[in-house]
Structure formats: structure tokens, C-alpha cells
Amino acid sequence: MLLHHNPASPFVRMVRVLAHETGQADDIEESVATILPIERHAATSDANPLGRIPTLVTDDGEAIFDSRVICAYLANRAGNTEIHPSTNxxxxxxxxxxxxxxxxxxxxxxxxxxxxxxxxxxxxxxxxxxxxxxxxxxxxxxxxxxxxxxxxxxxxxxxxxxxxxxxxxxxxxxxxxxxxxxxxxxxxxxxxxxxxxxx
Ligand SMILES: N[C@@H](CCC(=O)N[C@@H](CS)C(=O)NCC(=O)O)C(=O)O
Incomplete structure (x- = not known):
């Protein structure tokens, strides 16, 4: 998996913390981007029409965003419903x-x-x-x-x-x-x- 991100972003941090907590940090390659709301960032925008981080590209080449959906995806991938209890x-x-x-x-x-x-x-x-x-x-x-x-x-x-x-x-x-x-x-x-x- 490839995560378009910047470590300054709190939305990115949620995703990265959840990845660590579920033992998936090593499965994620990280592409660091400086993202500004006033200009299009090519690599991020190619994966996500919103051009925002975090954007995760799965091993199947599917882009997943935003942070809420990535957290749900990673929790599901780890089979961990406690960390993302979607009916709580x-x-x-x-x-x-x-x-x-x-x-x-x-x-x-x-x-x-x-x-x-x-x-x-x-x-x-x-x-x-x-x-x-x-x-x-x-x-x-x-x-x-x-x-x-x-x-x-x-x-x-x-x-x-x-x-x-x-x-x-x-x-x-x-x-x-x-x-x-x-x-x-x-x-x-x-x-x-x-x-x-x-x-
Ligand atoms: N609701 C989104 C918010 C993501 C977001 O706003 N990310 C900022 C960085 S902290 C961004 O990409 N800003 C660039 C822009 O809005 O064009 C999420 O949860 O992922």
C-alpha cells in the first residue's frame, strides 16, 4: 500500500497511528507531499480527485480516502473491530x-x-x-x-x-x-x- 501524506497533517496522523496500533505500519510505503489548498499537487491528485491527504492506494491500485474511510479500511484489513467499532x-x-x-x-x-x-x-x-x-x-x-x-x-x-x-x-x-x-x-x-x- 502507498500512503500519500505529510506528517504535519492530523488527519494523516490518525491513519498512521491506527496502522501502528494494528500492526500494519510496515505494510505501508509512504510518499511525502507538501499539500497546499491553493494549488494542485500532481501525484496526490492523480490518485484522488480532491487532491487531499491522506490518500491510500491499495496493493490492487485502488485509491481510498478520506482519513475516516482509510481508518475503516485498515481496521477491516486487520480484522480489528475494537479499534473501529462502526456500530458504537x-x-x-x-x-x-x-x-x-x-x-x-x-x-x-x-x-x-x-x-x-x-x-x-x-x-x-x-x-x-x-x-x-x-x-x-x-x-x-x-x-x-x-x-x-x-x-x-x-x-x-x-x-x-x-x-x-x-x-x-x-x-x-x-x-x-x-x-x-x-x-x-x-x-x-x-x-x-x-x-x-x-x-
Ligand atoms: N476530511 C479529510 C480532510 C483532509 C484534509 O483536509 N487534508 C489537508 C491536509 S491536513 C489537505 O489535504 N489539504 C489540501 C487541500 O484542502 O487542498 C480527511 O479526513 O482526510
Whole structure:
């Protein structure tokens, strides 16, 4: 299998962590791409018309995307339903929450790091920041039990928090969120997380 990716992406990290957790990391060849939302990247776009990472090309030459589908594919390939319990709607909702947190964090990065300053939209930026804060509060208050197991929900949240540390080191997301901080402290020690640190 070939994974079009960049280690900075939190969506990519979810996939790579799941691959490690299910013993499939060595089955995946990695093609690193610098992907920008303002220009077409040829190799990624040849496999995925959306031109986004992560994109996985299976040994049969079939392209699979996005991160949610790749996680389902890899879990199925490993015969591991615990890591991707598709009928456990609590876990799948946690996964969606993590995905949405990453959407806001990545889009905020595009807006503030890529878009010319004169064109930036303060109201939109503030709403992303607000959403990130509300989601973090919710994760801290309502999801601690669910975060204690290893599955796409906890993997997704860990990837999102790692991305916040990577891109927004001054955000202080741990402040007043001791439970969430403790989850991340523990989860980030896992070999799968250590092997996929963004950079
Ligand atoms: N929902 C997608 C999001 C993937 C995504 O937005 N990836 C970013 C990198 S973090 C990307 O490829 N951006 C380039 C673009 O949007 O053109 C997933 O879960 O895979």
C-alpha cells in the first residue's frame, strides 16, 4: 500500500497511528507531499480527485480516502473491530468530534498562515477559535470514559491535540482541562504516537 501524506497533517496522523496500533505500519510505503489548498499537487491528485491527504492506494491500485474511510479500511484489513467499532455510535461520534476539531484547526492555519493578511476574515477566524475552545471543553467534561480505550475516537482526539501543540503552542489548551491533559499525556506515550510526531 502507498500512503500519500505529510506528517504535519492530523488527519494523516490518525491513519498512521491506527496502522501502528494494528500492526500494519510496515505494510505501508509512504510518499511525502507538501499539500497546499491553493494549488494542485500532481501525484496526490492523480490518485484522488480532491487532491487531499491522506490518500491510500491499495496493493490492487485502488485509491481510498478520506482519513475516516482509510481508518475503516485498515481496521477491516486487520480484522480489528475494537479499534473501529462502526456500530458504537458513541465512539463514532467522538471520532466525528475529533475530525471537526481538526477541520477547524487546519482551516484556521490556512486562513492565518497562508492567506494574505489583508484578505483575512476576523469574524471567521474568531468563530474557529471559539469552536475549538468549546469542543475542548466538551471533550474534557463529557468524554473521559470513552477516551480510556484505544479506538478511532481516542486516536482522533490525540491526533487533534498533537496538532494543536504543533501549530498553536501558545494556545494553552490544557488550562482548566486537567482530564483532557492527563489523557493526552498518557496516550501520547504510546509507541504509535511516538512514531508519528508531526514535523
Ligand atoms: N476530511 C479529510 C480532510 C483532509 C484534509 O483536509 N487534508 C489537508 C491536509 S491536513 C489537505 O489535504 N489539504 C489540501 C487541500 O484542502 O487542498 C480527511 O479526513 O482526510
Amino acid at each position: 455510535f458513541r465512539v463514532m461520534t467522538l471520532f466525528a468530534l475529533a475530525q471537526g476539531l481538526c477541520d477547524s484547526a487546519v482551516n484556521l492555519r490556512y486562513e492565518t498562515g497562508l492567506r494574505p493578511e489583508a484578505l483575512q476574515w476576523d469574524q471567521w477566524i474568531n468563530r474557529q477559535r471559539e469552536r475549538i475552545g468549546i469542543v475542548l471543553d466538551d471533550l474534557n467534561a463529557n468524554w473521559q470514559d470513552d477516551l480510556s480505550a484505544v479506538h478511532v475516537g481516542s486516536i482522533g482526539v490525540a491526533a487533534a491535540l498533537g496538532y494543536l501543540d504543533f501549530r498553536y503552542p501558545d494556545l494553552g489548551w490544557r488550562d482548566g482541562r486537567d482530564g483532557l491533559a492527563a489523557f493526552y499525556e498518557s496516550f501520547s506515550q504510546r509507541p504509535s504516537m511516538q512514531a508519528t510526531v508531526p514535523g
